[in-house]
Amino acid sequence: MHPEEINRIHRGYLRNERKRTIYVILTQLIIFVVFLLLWEWLARIGVINVLLFSYPSKVWALFWQQLADGSILPHIGMTVIETIIGFILGTLLGTLIAIVIWWSPFLSRVLDPYLVVANSMPKVALGPLLIVGLGPGLLSIIAMACAISVIITTITIYTSFKEVNENYIKVVRTLGGNKWQIFMLVILPATIPSIVSTLKVNVGLSWVGVIVGEFLVSKQGLGYLIIYGFQVFNFTLVMVSVAIIAVVATLMYQGVAILERKLTNQFK
């Protein structure tokens, strides 16, 4: 077989792959556009209740209007900040607890049942308690976002600490390393990939915490807009908020995914 022929077959394969990718993206776009058009059409001919479900052009118009007069930006900013602080705190705190219980097997056995209970418990149920304890404001919302991710982070990271191959630890021990060196030289670098991947999960969890927190207390934020729109029966506003949340949450998730790829490149 000639090299040119091998090349030709490879080029053909690549062309087919590209074609398939284009079809996939095209189909995805079509589904989205058809959904919007169907929604708009059904609303206009009166099949679905516009008062409850609004329709795309109205949602879009409200979004532009709010963007133009700048009234939506503080809400977006507030929610994004709360989410970022929430998931970073949740991840840091969870990692810290994982380090402590890795360090002390005694503490790990003592805390085990408490972790199980805390993990099974739906954290949003703590909402009222957080508000009473921390006051109706920013602090409670961040605490909610943090509470929702901290326990699962602890459990995931502690498990990955324990899964590090014993022999790497043996290498450090035979070279004379103490427990702190074992942690810094083996355990932590070996588990960076799993710590970063919990970051990805925690972004999603923190959004839940922040939105629920804003439902309960707050004068600002996308969660507040949803509840406000619901109370004044402005469902167009609710739709605008939901759409913004979908877009911003996706962007944030992708951001962490890029960070993950960068950080874990050398661990392959």
Next chain:
Amino acid sequence: MTQLSSSPAKIELCSVTHLYVTSTRAFMAIKGIDLRVEEGEFICLVGPSGCGKTTILSLIAGLERPTAGKVLIENQEVVGTSPRVGYMLQQDYLFNWRSIEENIFLGLDIQGIRNQETEEYALHLLEEMELADFRKSYPHQLSGGMRQRVALVRTLSCQPEILLLDEPFSALDYQTKLKLEDLIVATLRRHKKTAILVTHDLSEAIAMGDRLFILARNPGRINREIIIPERIREPLPFHARNQEGFTDLFNQVWKEMEGLTDASRGD
């Protein structure tokens, strides 16, 4: 061998017994082991699996304290890990997130002795292993034999006087293994290290060692000592295999081992 104990042995085990205790049982890994290793000697431990070979290495390395008896290095009792003892595992266990040079500096970092001089010594060892070009590479870019050579450099850069080798060739292909055997024996002789090798491979043990101990199991104990004759001991392992008397010695050790497995089957 028959020296008076006026000059202390490099390594000495005095009736060492070790138990592993778990919630289900207490298991006697080795019982009443007496062993004396002189400076610069190359000792091989062979025996059926479960005869406590690795336990003996762990005790000398100070990873564990014996349940009874004493482990001495130059007449000092071993109470923990020490920079004087280097340990090589069955696989390289290089750290994927560190470059090759950062891997060989690991021991220097841990012992807090990393400076220009020690770094240069480590890089010099890397050169001896013909791996100088790879100092900036990462472990996954190297083959199994190259990685095990890096692991040897990592162990030797801390300049241990004693080297414990726990089946360091078992994960390698035959050709690589033969080359590495020669390299290790030559390196250890040049740097005048004392070494203990644990292996399943009888011909490897005869080719590399000065003395050979055959262990029995349940509980682990020394069954027999075999002194390798000068003519096999002198050349590097690859040529030692071609020496007259090698095959006879191999057969003798083989029969000993057969006897042990038969005996334990009779239990």
